[in-house]
Amino acid sequence: MVESIVSDKKTIFSGMQPSGQISLGNYLGALKSWVNLQDEYNCIFCSVNLHSLTVRQNPELLRQNTKQLIALYIAAGLDPNKNLMFLQSDVYQHTQLSWILNCYTYFGELNRMTQFKEKSAKYEENINAGLFTYPVLMASDILLYKTNLVPVGEDQKQHLELARDIAIRFNKIYGETFIVPEPYIGKVGARIMGLLDPTKKMSKSDNNGNTIFLTDEPNIILNKVKRAVTDSDNQIRFDTINKPGISNLLSIYSSITQKTILESEEELKNKGYGDLKKIVAEVIIEEILPIQEKFKELCKNEDYINEILKQNAIKAQEIADKNLNEVYKKIGIK
Ligand code: AQP
Numbered sequence: 001m002v003e004s005i006v007s008d009k010k011t012i013f014s015g016m017q018p019s020g021q022i023s024l025g026n027y028l029g030a031l032k033s034w035v036n037l038q039d040e041y042n043c044i045f046c047s048v049n050l051h052s053l054t055v056r057q058n059p060e061l062l063r064q065n066t067k068q069l070i071a072l073y074i075a076a077g078l079d080p081n082k083n084l085m086f087l088q089s090d091v092y093q094h095t096q097l098s099w100i101l102n103c104y105t106y107f108g109e110l111n112r113m114t115q116f117k118e119k120s121a122k123y124e125e126n127i128n129a130g131l132f133t134y135p136v137l138m139a140s141d142i143l144l145y146k147t148n149l150v151p152v153g154e155d156q157k158q159h160l161e162l163a164r165d166i167a168i169r170f171n172k173i174y175g176e177t178f179i180v181p182e183p184y185i186g187k188v189g190a191r192i193m194g195l196l197d198p199t200k201k202m203s204k205s206d207n208n209g210n211t212i213f214l215t216d217e218p219n220i221i222l223n224k225v226k227r228a229v230t231d232s233d234n235q236i237r238f239d240t241i242n243k244p245g246i247s248n249l250l251s252i253y254s255s256i257t258q259k260t261i262l263e264s265e266e267e268l269k270n271k272g273y274g275d276l277k278k279i280v281a282e283v284i285i286e287e288i289l290p291i292q293e294k295f296k297e298l299c300k301n302e303d304y305i306n307e308i309l310k311q312n313a314i315k316a317q318e319i320a321d322k323n324l325n326e327v328y329k330k331i332g333i334k
Contacts, residue, residue: 010148012037012184013141015046015088018065019055020204022072024212024284025192028255029153035077037151037184043083044145044316045073050088050095051137054130055123055205068295070305072214075294080308088141090313093320097140098133100327101166105136109165113158139163143178144320151184154191155201174330190255195228198244215292218285225249225281236269236276246273249280256283 047069120127142163167178192202194210230245238261240247254264328334
């Protein structure tokens with residue numbers, strides 16, 4: 001059995017797509033909690049740029065967003081010496097394994113994926129095969145590193161379940177090869193909804209005032225929060241069905257301040273909506289400003305980011321190559 005990265009620590013894999021700039025949703029739902037994992041686990045935080053090709057990208061923007069994503073990982077507190085941070089496209093073994101695992105995944109399984117259904121509806125002019133087989137590439141990302149744990153939001157649970165099924169299926173045929181990954185159950189980040197449509201999640205590829213980006217200037221953040229959709233009954237209370245806008249503002253507030261929703265409700269219940277928005281915008285700005293300052297510094301030093309990517313990709317390739325070769329031998333390619 002091939003070892004995972006090092007020592008007795010468990011391996012965690014997660015990633016983000018550079019399909020836009022990182023949103024407040026990506027930060028509060030994922031990145032912020034990753035920072036707390038880096039001492040206890042062997043962490044692999046990839047920029048999954050090949051995944052983002054399932055939706056048409058502007059090549060220049062994709063290049064820029066890819067580098068910025070890694071700079072934001074570091075600015076938010078991920079230490080490049082403690083975590084493996086690299087571009088998915090720099091480790092070709094991801095796509096090699098993906099092809100193999102495609103042959104161990106059933107059409108019916110992929111056809112059941114709700115994210116495929118949602119994205120097909122959102123991008124109905126471009127329902128490409130990559131969108132359909134996306135979960136197999138994700139399974140490859142995870143299984144390639146003998147990952148033990150995957151921090152997943154609600155939206156990715158089904159994909160992780162599929163990765164587990166593929167691993168179990170492969171192990172049954174060829175003997176113990178992949179570690180069957182478990183979901184990481186820790187302090188789960190909040191699911192942040194769009195400001196203009198609080199019934200749908202905030203996405204980095206939305207660019208219409210629905211999304212706050214980590215790189216937004218304070219006045220932009222204030223304006224976006226001021227324009228957030230609320231309701232007309234002027235009561236601050238958490239009720240996602242009847243008051244999705246106010247509930248979303250409460251989620252953002254409690255996620256940043258680390259207070260419970262109940263504590264936040266109690267603290268803010270006598271405020272008007274205008275004051276609530278001002279308070280929420282203030283805590284967002286306070287949280288994001290230090291990240292932005294560090295990010296701007298990092299962006300001045302592109303060589304530093306390039307070097308991190310290069311060194312980390314070499315380390316990742318070493319592990320990936322070993323594990324892919326094991327698969328090749330088992331299936332008769334080598
Ligand atoms: N709104 C959100 N609230 C909480 N967590 C979120 N995540 C994404 N949106 C929210 C989490 O961020 C991580 C990285 O996501 P991704 O880049 O792999 O793709 P995604 O989930 O499709 O994110 P976006 O922002 O919605 O990207 P686009 O617009 O390209 O589709 C994941 O852990 C995800 O759960």
